Amino acid sequence: MLNVDLFINGLIIGLFYALMAVGLTLIFGILKVVNFAHGEFYMVGAYTYTLIALKLGLDPWLALPLALLAGALAGWLTERALMRPLYAGYSSWGLMRDEYAVVVTFALSLLLVNLVDKVVGPYPQRGPALVDIPRMALGPIMLSGQKLVATGIALAMIAGLALFLRYSFWGRQVRAVAQNRLGASLAGIDTARASGLVFALSGALAALSGALLSPIINASPDVGAFPAIKSFVIVVLGGMGSLPGSIIASLLLGVLESFGAVYISYDYRDTFGLVILMLVLIFRPQGLFGERGREV
Amino acid sequence: MQGSARRMAVEFRLSLALIALIALAPIVVDNAYWQGVLIVSMYFALLAAGWNLLAGYTGQFSMAPACFAMIGAYTTGLLAYHWSIPPSLGIPASILAAGAIGAALGLIVMRLRGPYLALTTLSFAEIMRLVIGNSYGFTRGDLGLNVPGLFESRLAYYYVFVAVLAAAQAGLYLLLRSRAGLFLRAIRDDEVAAASRGVDVVFWKTAAFTLSTAVSGLAGALYAHFSQLVSPELGLVSQTGLVICMAVIGGIGGLIGPIAGALLVYVSSEMLREAGGIQLIVFALLVILIARFFREGLWGLARRALQGSDAA
Numbered sequence: 001m002l003n004v005d006l007f008i009n010g011l012i013i014g015l016f017y018a019l020m021a022v023g024l025t026l027i028f029g030i031l032k033v034v035n036f037a038h039g040e041f042y043m044v045g046a047y048t049y050t051l052i053a054l055k056l057g058l059d060p061w062l063a064l065p066l067a068l069l070a071g072a073l074a075g076w077l078t079e080r081a082l083m084r085p086l087y088a089g090y091s092s093w094g095l096m097r098d099e100y101a102v103v104v105t106f107a108l109s110l111l112l113v114n115l116v117d118k119v120v121g122p123y124p125q126r127g128p129a130l131v132d133i134p135r136m137a138l139g140p141i142m143l144s145g146q147k148l149v150a151t152g153i154a155l156a157m158i159a160g161l162a163l164f165l166r167y168s169f170w171g172r173q174v175r176a177v178a179q180n181r182l183g184a185s186l187a188g189i190d191t192a193r194a195s196g197l198v199f200a201l202s203g204a205l206a207a208l209s210g211a212l213l214s215p216i217i218n219a220s221p222d223v224g225a226f227p228a229i230k231s232f233v234i235v236v237l238g239g240m241g242s243l244p245g246s247i248i249a250s251l252l253l254g255v256l257e258s259f260g261a262v263y264i265s266y267d268y269r270d271t272f273g274l275v276i277l278m279l280v281l282i283f284r285p286q287g288l289f290g291e292r293g294r295e296v
Numbered sequence: 297m298q299g300s301a302r303r304m305a306v307e308f309r310l311s312l313a314l315i316a317l318i319a320l321a322p323i324v325v326d327n328a329y330w331q332g333v334l335i336v337s338m339y340f341a342l343l344a345a346g347w348n349l350l351a352g353y354t355g356q357f358s359m360a361p362a363c364f365a366m367i368g369a370y371t372t373g374l375l376a377y378h379w380s381i382p383p384s385l386g387i388p389a390s391i392l393a394a395g396a397i398g399a400a401l402g403l404i405v406m407r408l409r410g411p412y413l414a415l416t417t418l419s420f421a422e423i424m425r426l427v428i429g430n431s432y433g434f435t436r437g438d439l440g441l442n443v444p445g446l447f448e449s450r451l452a453y454y455y456v457f458v459a460v461l462a463a464a465q466a467g468l469y470l471l472l473r474s475r476a477g478l479f480l481r482a483i484r485d486d487e488v489a490a491a492s493r494g495v496d497v498v499f500w501k502t503a504a505f506t507l508s509t510a511v512s513g514l515a516g517a518l519y520a521h522f523s524q525l526v527s528p529e530l531g532l533v534s535q536t537g538l539v540i541c542m543a544v545i546g547g548i549g550g551l552i553g554p555i556a557g558a559l560l561v562y563v564s565s566e567m568l569r570e571a572g573g574i575q576l577i578v579f580a581l582l583v584i585l586i587a588r589f590f591r592e593g594l595w596g597l598a599r600r601a602l603q604g605s606d607a608a
Contacts, residue, residue, distance in 0.1 A: 034411045036418070082588065102357045102414050103544055104587045110537040111580035118573060225533065229422050232415045240410065267430045274423045277416065281404050 004140045006258045012147065014254025015154045019209040020231040021238070021246040022161060023075075023202025029178040029241040030198045031086055033101035037078065038206055039228025040112040045071045045207025046219035047120060050127040060128045064153075064211055071207020072200040078108065079199035084192070117221040124223075127214025150212040157208060158247065161201070165243070174198055178241070226270070233273040237280055239287030249288060300481075301473065307551040308469040314555060315465065319458045328450055330566075335450075337562040338457040339365075339519045342464055344542040344554035346511035349468060352549035353480040354501050355487070356406070357414040361539045363421035364394045364509040365516030366531030370428060370435060372517040373443040373526050378434075383446055387517045394513020395506050402502035409487065413505070421531060429528040440527035443520045453522050460518065461555070464511060469551060471507075480504060484549075534576065538565075541579040544586055547596045 020042060027035050049067035053060045082104050133145025165171035176184040177194040185191045209227065210219070217223060234253055238245030253273050261269040280288065318334060325331055343361045351357050371393040372386030381389075401420065405413050429438050447453060471477055479500045482490040491497045520526045529535075538561065546557020565575040590597055 034415060036414075082584070085588065099351070099355060099357065099548075100587055102411065103540065104584055106359075106537065106540065107544075107580045107583040107587065110534065110541075110576055111584065113534070114573075114576040114580065118577060225422065229419050233419055236412065236415055268427065270426055271423050274419050277419065278404060281408070281412070281416070285408050 002262075003259075005142060006262060007255060008141045010255030010258030011251055012151050012254070013258060014251035015151060015158070016209055016213060017227075017230050017234055017254055018158055018247045018250035019154050019205050020227050021234040021250050022158065022243060023205045024231045024235050025238065025241060025243055025246040026174070026178075026198045027202050028235060029243070030174065030181075030195055031083065031101075032241075033083075033086065034105070034232070034235075035078075035199075035202070036102060036105040036228075037109040037112065038202070038231060039224025039226075040109050041071050041074055041203040041206035041224070042210035042227050043112065043116065043219070043221065043224035044074050044203075045210035046127065046214040046217075046223055047116060047125075047210075048207065049211030050125050050214050050219045051120070053128045054125070060130050064130070064208070067211035068204045068208045071210075072204035074207070075199040075201070075203020076196050078105075078203070079196045082108065083195065083199070113221045113224075120221070122221060124218035124220040126218045127211065129215045130212075146215050153212060154209070157205060161205070162243075170194075170197060230273060233277045236277060237288055239289045242287070242289050245287060245289030304469070304472060304551060308465070311465055311552040311555050312462065314552065314559075315458060315462050318461075318559070319455070322451060322454060331450055331454055333563060333566045334559075335454055335457050335522060336519075337559050338461050339515050339522075340539060340542055340562050341461055341555045341558035342515035343512055343539045344546070344558045345461075345464060345468060346508040346515070347539055348543050348548060348554040349471075349511075350504050350508045351543065352553075353472070353477075353484050354504050355484050356501055356505065357411070357417075358505065358508065359414050359418035359533070359536055360421040360531075361508070361512045362533070362535035363417070363424050363531040364398060364512035365519065365535075366425065366428070366526070366528065367397060368394045368513030368516030369443075369520035369526040369530055370441065371513070373441045373520050374435065376444050377441055383444070383517075383521055387514065387521075390513045390517035391510050392513075394516070395510035398509025399502065399506040401509075402505040406498050406501040406505065418533070421533060421536065425528045425531045428531075438528060440525045443524050443526055445524050446521045457518065457522075460514065464514075465551065465555070472551070476500065476503075537576065538562075538579070541576075541583050544583045545579065550596075553596075 020038065023041070024035060024038050027033070027038075045067040048070040049060070049063045052058050052063040052066055058066075083101075086101060129146040130149050131145040133148075135142055135144045138148075165175060173184070173189045174194050174197060176187065176189055177191050181191055184194070206224075206227075210224065230253065231250075234246055234249045237253070238247075238249035253276070256272055256276070257269050260272045264272070318338065321334060322331060325334065343365060347358060347361045368390035371390040372383060375381040375386045375389060376383065401416065405416050428435050431437065432439075435441060446456070472480070479490070479495045482493070482495055483497055483500060487497055516530065519530075539558075542557040542561045543554045544557070545561055546555070547553030561579060565579070568575045568578065
């Protein structure tokens with residue numbers, strides 16, 4: 001019975017990891033860079049939701065979409081202001097693009113964390129719950145109402161994203177750009193708009209994750225650090241840029257941590273992911289589901 | 297190639313002049329607080345110079361210079377705390393420990409091209425900090441670990457840091473001037489081309505990372521004996537952020553940029569402290585602007601201004 005509970009709770013944690021990791025994966029897929037400010041999109045969502053609901057007294061169900069919008073805006077602005085040089089006309093930057101992206105997104109992360117720390121204050125703030133149902137037993141599983149609702153929303157968002165990328169016109173454009181940027185632009189796809197869209201989506205999902213979890217993990221300026229680190233591990237595990245890979249790796253990590261916390265060590269549960277990451281990099285460097293790259 | 301060797305020699309001499317200036321500073325700066333600020337600046341200069349060896353010469357980014365300093369600080373600290381091992385053995389042990397962990401991490405990650413090092417070192421840094429903070433029985437966790445001091449006088453620490461910084465700088469210069477330096481620069485310019493000409497890219501990148509982590513370990517060990525208290529906060533990602541800010545603001549890829557950047561950033565951050573914790577906001581903004589618009593940092597701008605006036 002305990003094991004079923006652990007397994008389901010692990011899957012739920014994994015689902016929230018996936019909400020973070022898919023955005024990072026999409027950005028890596030389309031621009032081939034890592035966004036080190038990804039955790040700060042999560043933080044923006046957690047704060048937007050918490051502050052709007054607590055300070056303005058708005059209904060949490062209204063604050064949630066606003067947090068999503070704030071994340072989308074943060075993502076889109078990041079792309080407009082900082083990512084354009086990666087592909088718009090700076091051809092001589094070809095060799096330096098990784099360095100530029102690392103430095104600039106890492107500095108953005110420092111900037112946002114310290115700005116929020118200064119403006120809002122360093123004290124953790126608890127977000128209001130969406131529903132007021134205490135912990136209950138669903139068969140063998142113990143769940144609070146908030147967790148159940150949050151899980152439902154997260155599941156719907158990931159399914160929605162998958163359908164959007166698979167079937168919609170814009171989603172198909174995004175996949176085309178990820179496959180071959182030059183080819184896509186020759187076929188008349190606005191690659192800059194596709195990149196902006198991916199950043200907005202990625203920011204929106206991370207912010208949603210932060211908002212949904214804010215009643216459980218209080219909003220604080222550096223609250224995004226651990227979700228971001230987990231999603232870095234997941235993106236490598238899943239094979240850089242593979243969307244199904246990152247979702248499966250998220251669920252695996254969630255379940256692994258859930259069991260490990262009980263059967264191995266609670267204090268060191270956050271280290272399991274790193275251990276797995278090292279093992280995967282040693283024995284299967286292309287990631288669990290990635291393809292081996294080729295170079296000319 | 298000739299030009300780049302000459303530029304390196306000029307930058308090396310300038311950086312030695314800067315270190316000499318720091319060495320003379322106590323004549324004017326007789327206040328113990330500001331001497332302490334300069335000592336911490338030199339600690340950061342060591343970290344930034346080590347980080348720059350990797351980032352500026354191999355194009356690989358480590359997100360863990362502060363973490364390896366923390367590893368160095370805890371190595372000598374724990375050896376003294378549990379087994380009363382003197383700093384004369386503890387500090388070399390710190391260099392070895394940080395270098396060995398760096399080598400192991402490098403061997404795993406450097407085989408891969410792409411942003412793997414940055415991703416892995418960032419996870420590694422956060423998790424090391426967590427492990428040290430949680431292992432209360434062994435490391436005294438977040439309470440911090442008391443470390444014995446080396447000297448009574450603050451000036452003695454000051455000149456140890458000056459000497460170590462000068463030695464590290466000379467070591468870097470000799471390394472970069474040697475055949476190994478040529479390989480590193482070849483890797484920076486074009487990894488695939490360098491590999492096709494027979495440069496063992498994986499070996500040299502791992503070697504550079506190992507050296508950079510060993511320098512961080514040394515800096516951390518010295519800092520531990522100077523401050524006499526180490527805590528997991530030493531390895532905070534924001535500390536790494538400060539190191540990267542210093543190197544980028546000073547200018548990546550030269551010999552003087554990181555040192556000048558460390559001095560400039562840390563001393564001005566002490567001055568901004570009174571303005572109330574806005575240092576990192578200012579520096580992060582500055583780094584974004586520099587990365588976006590002036591790739592070579594302040595030193596690059598200064599050099600270009602000087603060359604411009606020469607030509608005129």
